[in-house]
Amino acid sequence: MHTFELHTLRMAELHRRAEQERLVLEAARARRVARRAARHPGRKEAEGPLSTDRKRFVHAA
Helix, strand or coil: CCHHHHHHHHHHHHHHHHHHHHHHHHHHHHHHHHHHHHHCCCCCCCCCCCCCCHHHCCCCC
């Protein structure tokens, strides 16, 4: 085979692998979002926690 044909085949294979990896990452992200939504059914994803400093308030005696 000519060098250009080998290069074309290699590039096509790399494109297929990249697309496959993107699909895997997208599926993992979707599973994560679905699990988070299942744990907090009333929570909207766009909203985050109001305060991240959990040590700010102490328990009452």
